[in-house]
Amino acid sequence: MKDKSTKSNGKKPIFKKWWFWVIIVVILAAIFGNSGTNDSIKDETKDAINSTEQQATSDKFVEDVKTAISGAIxxxxxxxxxxxxKxxxxxxxVDLSKADSSPLTIExxxxxxxxxxxxxxxxxxxxDSQWNTITVDFGDVGKVVCDKDSIKENxxxxxYFPSENFTLK
Incomplete structure (x- = not known):
């Protein structure tokens, strides 16, 4: 009889088998292949959140403008x-069609x-970061466009915007 302790086992170690390496390559390909997809999903989610936040900020700005200018007319x-x-x-x-402008002109x-x-x-x-120009449109009378760069401080x-910049177009 042969002694098992003196003779080595006839099996190859698992890391020397071809199918072991195929499985490792497939697993690594799956891991690295999916890592890029996750990043793009995160980027799309961030873009959607930023767009929603900007829209909410824009809506709040318009609402605050409505409140602020309600007493201006x-x-x-x-x-x-x-x-x-936009x-x-x-x-x-602004609709001035029913306004009585006397003693001034409608302009x-x-x-x-x-x-x-x-x-x-x-x-x-x-x-201030929400807008670059303010356009006040009076319909048939004309409109006045005020650029952020022309703001002055008293x-x-x-x-304020200097009144010499107010020209009806």
Whole structure:
């Protein structure tokens, strides 16, 4: 009889078998192949969250503008018909069709309302990143476009647009 202790076992160790290495390669391919997919899902999720947050911030900005400018017009004969933020242009639409502008002209009244409306909006300093221009549209009378770069500050620290920039187009 042969002694087992003197003779080595005839089996190869598991790491020397071909099928062992095939399994390892498949497992590693699965691990590394899925790691990129997870990152893209995270990026898509972050983009969706950022888009939702920006939309919520934009909506809050428009609501705060509505509140801020509500006292800037004569509510009996004048009306703010729309406030919209699109491509960083805040557009405020004002209906002056029923307004009595005497002793001013309707154009002078529009310029006056532009000053009141933009002054109220400029008090909302927390939203400066939301807009680049403010357009106050008076329909047939014309519209005034105010660019963020033309903001001035008075001695008391209040911000305003210079009235010489208010031209109806």
């Amino acid at each position: 004569d509510s009996d004969n004048e009306a703010i018909t729309d406030i919209a933020l 491509d960083k242009d805040l557009c405020v639409t 002078d009244l529009a310029i006056s309302r532009t000053s009141s409306i933009t002054d109220a909006i400029l008090e909302l300093t927390g939203y 001695e008391a620290g209040g911000r």
